[in-house]
Amino acid sequence: MPIEPSRTALSRRSFAVAGAGAVLLPATVLAGTARAADAAQTEVTVSPIDLDGPAVTTVTVTVRNTAPKRLRDVRVSFSGPVGWVVEPEERAVRGGIDPNSHATVTFELLVPAPSSGFQLLNFTATALYEGGDGLTRATVTRTERRGEPLPTLAAAYNNVGITDESNTAPGDFDGGGNSFSAQKLADVGLSPGASVTALGADLTWPDTSPGTKDNASSGGQAISLSGSGSKLVFLGSGVGNNAVGTARVFYTDGTSSTGSFGFPNWSFQNVTDHGATQIAASNGRNRQDGYGNAGVTYSVFAHSVPLDAGKTVDLVVLPGQGGIHIFAMAIAG
Amino acid sequence: MAALGTAGTARAAETTGTAGTPGRPAGQTSMVKQAFDVYPTVRVGVIGIGNRGSGMANGWAAVPGCVVRAVCDVRAPRAKAKADQLAADGKPRPLEFGGSPDAYKEMLKRDDIDLVYIATPWEFHYEQGKAALLAGKHVLVELPIATELDQLWDLVNTSERTRRHLLLSENVSYGRNELAMLRMAHDGAFGDITNGHGGYLHDLRELLFSNTYYTDSWRRLWHTRSTASFYPMHGLAPIAAAMDINRGDRMVTLRATATEPKGLADYRARFVPEGHPSWQETYVNGDLVTCLIDTADGRIIRAEHDVSSPRPYSRINTIAGSRGIFEDYAGPSPTGGRIYIEPDHGGHSWRDFKSYRDEYDHWLWKKIGDDAANNGGHGGMDYVLQWRTVQCMRAGLVPDMDVYDAAAWCSPVPLSVMSLENKGRPVPVPDFTRGSWVNIRLGLDTRESDMPPVA
Numbered sequence: 001m002p003i004e005p006s007r008t009a010l011s012r013r014s015f016a017v018a019g020a021g022a023v024l025l026p027a028t029v030l031a032g033t034a035r036a037a038d039a040a041q042t043e044v045t046v047s048p049i050d051l052d053g054p055a056v057t058t059v060t061v062t063v064r065n066t067a068p069k070r071l072r073d074v075r076v077s078f079s080g081p082v083g084w085v086v087e088p089e090e091r092a093v094r095g096g097i098d099p100n101s102h103a104t105v106t107f108e109l110l111v112p113a114p115s116s117g118f119q120l121l122n123f124t125a126t127a128l129y130e131g132g133d134g135l136t137r138a139t140v141t142r143t144e145r146r147g148e149p150l151p152t153l154a155a156a157y158n159n160v161g162i163t164d165e166s167n168t169a170p171g172d173f174d175g176g177g178n179s180f181s182a183q184k185l186a187d188v189g190l191s192p193g194a195s196v197t198a199l200g201a202d203l204t205w206p207d208t209s210p211g212t213k214d215n216a217s218s219g220g221q222a223i224s225l226s227g228s229g230s231k232l233v234f235l236g237s238g239v240g241n242n243a244v245g246t247a248r249v250f251y252t253d254g255t256s257s258t259g260s261f262g263f264p265n266w267s268f269q270n271v272t273d274h275g276a277t278q279i280a281a282s283n284g285r286n287r288q289d290g291y292g293n294a295g296v297t298y299s300v301f302a303h304s305v306p307l308d309a310g311k312t313v314d315l316v317v318l319p320g321q322g323g324i325h326i327f328a329m330a331i332a333g
Numbered sequence: 334m335a336a337l338g339t340a341g342t343a344r345a346a347e348t349t350g351t352a353g354t355p356g357r358p359a360g361q362t363s364m365v366k367q368a369f370d371v372y373p374t375v376r377v378g379v380i381g382i383g384n385r386g387s388g389m390a391n392g393w394a395a396v397p398g399c400v401v402r403a404v405c406d407v408r409a410p411r412a413k414a415k416a417d418q419l420a421a422d423g424k425p426r427p428l429e430f431g432g433s434p435d436a437y438k439e440m441l442k443r444d445d446i447d448l449v450y451i452a453t454p455w456e457f458h459y460e461q462g463k464a465a466l467l468a469g470k471h472v473l474v475e476l477p478i479a480t481e482l483d484q485l486w487d488l489v490n491t492s493e494r495t496r497r498h499l500l501l502s503e504n505v506s507y508g509r510n511e512l513a514m515l516r517m518a519h520d521g522a523f524g525d526i527t528n529g530h531g532g533y534l535h536d537l538r539e540l541l542f543s544n545t546y547y548t549d550s551w552r553r554l555w556h557t558r559s560t561a562s563f564y565p566m567h568g569l570a571p572i573a574a575a576m577d578i579n580r581g582d583r584m585v586t587l588r589a590t591a592t593e594p595k596g597l598a599d600y601r602a603r604f605v606p607e608g609h610p611s612w613q614e615t616y617v618n619g620d621l622v623t624c625l626i627d628t629a630d631g632r633i634i635r636a637e638h639d640v641s642s643p644r645p646y647s648r649i650n651t652i653a654g655s656r657g658i659f660e661d662y663a664g665p666s667p668t669g670g671r672i673y674i675e676p677d678h679g680g681h682s683w684r685d686f687k688s689y690r691d692e693y694d695h696w697l698w699k700k701i702g703d704d705a706a707n708n709g710g711h712g713g714m715d716y717v718l719q720w721r722t723v724q725c726m727r728a729g730l731v732p733d734m735d736v737y738d739a740a741a742w743c744s745p746v747p748l749s750v751m752s753l754e755n756k757g758r759p760v761p762v763p764d765f766t767r768g769s770w771v772n773i774r775l776g777l778d779t780r781e782s783d784m785p786p787v788a
Contacts, residue, residue, distance in 0.1 A: 083525055087771065322679040
């Protein structure tokens with residue numbers, strides 16, 4: 001049976017608002033405004049968001065035109081974290097926005113109940129338009145934090161990467177039941193609690209017993225960290241071929257910076273892949289049936305992301321890439 | 334989420350109304366977000382004291398602030414036995430109604446019943462549900478609320494007209510795994526949801542051929558007269574919730590397939606003695622009836638029904654999106670579930686669902702899980718459904734599910750008939766909300782609140 005088009009077609013995703021729906025106001029100073037570029041004269045602002053879910057909350061997006069020309073064909077979209085429900089996803093501002101005026105549009109957002117741990121939530125609003133400054137697009141992302149970070153990297157340990165050769169069964173560094181040999185790591189200086197200097201940072205190898213959780217498979221965990229320096233150094237190794245991701249560092253002044261880093265696969269990629277530095281090369285590995293693969297090298301690497309000079313680190317959000325396994329991290333001066 | 338400029342996508346082309354959607358008659362308004370009046374005590378009248386109704390009557394009697402005021406069954410001794418048992422358990426003795434098919438009408442005349450719970454054979458649900466609404470009662474109806482499209486519309490209209498809720502007694506919507514899955518979906522754990530699968534896969538052959546379990550063999554007889562997905566709601570409802578069906582998305586089209594009807598006849602040939610009444614029957618409904626449902630947001634739902642084949646029980650209960658997947662009934666985990674989501678997991682290997690169910694455990698299970706285990710069937714889902722329904726009525730809350738959900742979830746019954754008659758071609762799914770599906774609103778994922786104290 002064919003589906004006939006509606007006689008009252010009205011797309012949920014493209015609502016046009018005017019009158020009471022699009023509030024046209026004189027230009028005012030808008031706190032938290034971001035511009036798309038230095039020359040931009042179109043500013044988009046996202047209102048504070050009530051994150052006390054589960055609840056449906058209203059988000060207001062303001063588009064301000066400071067250009068001498070009128071904005072035309074203005075469409076505003078809004079999105080939250082992936083999977084969050086927004087209604088509608090786009091609104092059109094009928095009539096445009098005059099110079100030195102702004103329009104506000106609203107979106108409904110289904111805020112889920114807070115999950116455990118720390119969340120970094122991005123809310124992005126984008127205006128597409130004609131006229132004005134001629135750039136045709138302005139975007140702003142509002143980042144909200146929810147929950148508390150973990151106190152230490154050790155609190156984020158979720159993987160057993162090192163086992164004793166006499167008891168290899170607990171290990172599962174690579175998802176296949178294999179792990180580093182504690183004996184072979186000790187041979188190259190990586191005993192529990194050992195000091196490691198890498199890329200200018202002083203790090204401490206996990207002071208854990210073999211066969212226990214000793215590294216964090218990176219999954220966006222937020223970890224408290226205090227100090228200042230030029231870069232944040234990670235000590236770890238990779239699983240798979242694409243153990244690359246972006247870490248985000250928050251500072252005590254509320255700002256943040258990001259940096260990408262990666263580790264080569266612990267065995268079968270070039271040891272300099274992703275820009276990493278090999279720190280230790282371990283002979284063989286522990287398999288579920290005991291030590292094996294002697295003669296094959298399994299490596300530990302260091303890599304870093306830059307820090308903003310003069311700022312004090314508050315917390316670090318690890319990349320959302322589970323192939324990145326981190327044993328230690330520290331700030332380099 | 335779609336990017337800018339979605340005009341022209343399937344989702345954007347979907348509309349708030351569909352062809353064939355009747356306009357809302359004058360004098361009635363939507364039941365969306367309609368809160369209950371406050372009922373200090375919820376007085377329940379139960380129609381149908383068979384296997385289901387009898388067990389659920391005990392559950393109602395166990396919920397704080399709820400009493401079973403009346404019990405009704407066409408077989409009067411059943412009503413009396415239930416009243417006797419509740420009285421012996423120290424509960425207020427319910428009034429008894431029975432002895433004729435119209436006995437429930439006498440019960441509905443009483444003004445000391447607030448909620449009518451219906452657990453009769455399917456063919457009576459529509460008539461009894463409508464009558465209860467017209468009598469000014471709220472109604473909770475076992476699955477399905479009706480089996481014809483015009484009946485579903487009539488119940489929607491009657492609910493809107495009488496300002497009384499008619500809800501599907503979908504206990505599975507309150508399943509522990511299902512609610513955790515819902516909360517994960519809302520939290521974005523699966524990314525953008527793209528597909529979900531559910532079903533009712535339950536080998537009922539022994540019960541269907543029992544001379545006593547289904548009164549007058551009513552359930553087996555459905556297999557002799559109709560080709561349809563009789564009972565997909567247990568699997569469909571949780572998936573619909575996770576996709577916010579009627580709360581931002583909606584089901585648009587349905588197409589159905591059916592295998593040959595082999596299971597019941599084969600079972601009868603092997604296990605049912607000659608001379609049994611069933612030997613006069615011919616089974617026409619396919620063993621596995623599958624409905625593929627498209628949503629306005631471009632998602633796909635697969636809803637299966639099979640009660641006539643040998644197999645372990647499953648409701649499938651699977652949801653998947655751009656960042657991962659959850660599958661229920663899939664492994665040795667204590668929860669029965671397995672999961673794989675990025676960035677938590679890699680290596681192409683499933684993980685146990687347990688830690689996620691603990692993290693996303695719904696407040697209802699944290700709050701009354703122990704009570705549910707002690708008082709309710711089906712792993713406690715029944716009691717959670719009953720407790721929450723009573724709480725909503727006593728506190729004057731908006732119910733977690735409404736008549737539009739009930740109608741949508743039951744619509745695959747008649748729609749599968751239509752599609753199968755047309756060689757599996759898609760048929761439109763009515764928009765029972767008449768356009769309000771575009772508005773997001775809370776459903777089963779709610780804030781914690783207390784049961785009002787019992788005076």
